[in-house]
Amino acid sequence: METGNQSCGTDFILVGLFQYGHLDTFLFTVITILFVMALIGNITLVHLIRLDRRLHTPMYFLLSQLSIIDMMYISTTVPKMAANFLSHTKAISFLGCEIQTLVFLTLGGSEALLLGFMSYDRYIAICRPLHYPVLMSRKICCSFMVPVAWGSGFTTALVHTLYVFQLPICGSRIVNHFFCEVPTLLPLMCEDTSQYEHTILISSLIILLLPFLAILASYARVLVVVFQMGSGKGQSRAVSTCSSHLTVASLFYVTTLSTYTQPHSLHSPGRDKVVAVLYSIVTPVLNPFIYSLRNKEVMGALRRQMG
Template identity: 75%
Template sequence: MKTENQTFGAEFILLGLFQYGQMNKIHFVAITVIFSVALMGNIILIYLIRLDTLLHTPMYFLFSQLSFIDMMYISTTVPKMATNFLSNSKTITFLGCEIQSFLFLTLGGTEALLLGFLSYDRYIAICHPLHYPVLMSKTICLSMVTCAWASSSINALIHTLYVFQLPFCRSRIINHFFCEVPSLMPLVCQDTSQYEYTVLFSGLVILLLPFITILASYARVLTVVYQMSSGKGQTKAISTCSSHLIVASLFYGTTLSTYTRPHSLHYPEEDKVVAVFYSIIIPLLNPFICSLRNKEVMGAMRRVLGKWIFVQKPTV
């Protein structure tokens, strides 16, 4: 069978999240508002963590990394989708699709690993508080972040290079709103069953293993928390851990649904809805879940706003 090999000049067509039509402008406004709120929420959280010295701890450093990732995460998909709502052209170049896939895999993998490292941070802080300065030193914290970025980048590069050298001899229409590896598989005209095992293995290592680590860590944390004699300590520990657990459950639940299912069980409309959660909704909610449920962050916001108002207040 003759195959049509792709070139860097070739293009894909993204069908998008909705059927384009008279609602394009409404969809554009909605997605632009969501994008703006997500960016603003994550920027404010990073700004607070950087300015307030009381938030200069390993946990908030990891939170700031998550916010940075979420900003890039939503920026990888939403601007192109918003443009498509207003444009008559729904195409994306071969190179653009490749870059989008690589960035999305890198950022998603990094977030998955950092969420796991956050559970380790909370486990050490609550279960071994005396050893916390040693076990979560600045060097160890930086090593965690470096490890997450490096391993995710390597994993993303391997998958991206492999997928985009496959022959796309069928329709170039991608039934998705961005270039994602599972959505590209139906376009490949050769057997990809062996590759699906590689995707499954990567998903289990990068997604399922950290999630199991989180559940195990918090099972131990909850045991220690309920043995605390201080009600205030219990409330603070449960508040911090529950925020993290909400974020983790949303992220891992949706991504595992996409990356650990065989190709035969993928349905485009269902995949797009699930993808909305981990590519748009979670980056939007993360800073608010982490801040509005956290008294230390809210306290930092009041202190920063107080200083700003004091500086802006005219002297008589």
């Protein structure tokens, strides 16, 4: 039996995402295109918010933070996966696996909380517009919301990463996934991790489920207020905005919850990979288009920057 300390110089083997024979190249091309789209969309959004003074508001400041997270989020997994595919080597060092796990968990937790704060912003703007300058000032965003999102994500990730990587590893170091993630590492451990899985469940309910419920409650209240106004145009716009936001938010929260709230005995490697693609690759691609590039103010800023 090998201990965590003894394993520091030993690589893990990532099985990878591409296990379909002649479809490997096609799937690799699709993932690469999605990666480039995510980078272009999020970089464009951050650039517009930075340059256009009309977008210097709390809502767009939070959106810029979301774009930064998404760029880092997708860059944590895809480049290593692509390098392994192109070089036909599937190894990742112990330290590299640990860092990837820490960064991925940090970004995932931060995004989950940030999405909740963004829904709160929309709730205040529509349901309590007179209080918006007080409740959603830039100072509150910079000094409270963003630090809480990043700090909570990092603290939670650090605790889980340090615990998992000090556990003894038995025999095979083959990780049946395309990146290092806590649920896929637990089957490699010698110790019984059932008690630790309860800790993961509690963390997931706090970091993922509570913000998701807050988003659902916020948008439900927003829709009620908008429909009480009696404006057909306003109603259709609110329904369109809320439904698109909820679709992407639901994709992120539901998929991550399904991964982090199940015991590892119920996990299926094939299903886990598909679900991981949805929240680690597809969501960062969709976020800039759904949350911002469909927004008239953002498109107006884009036109102004293009002359």
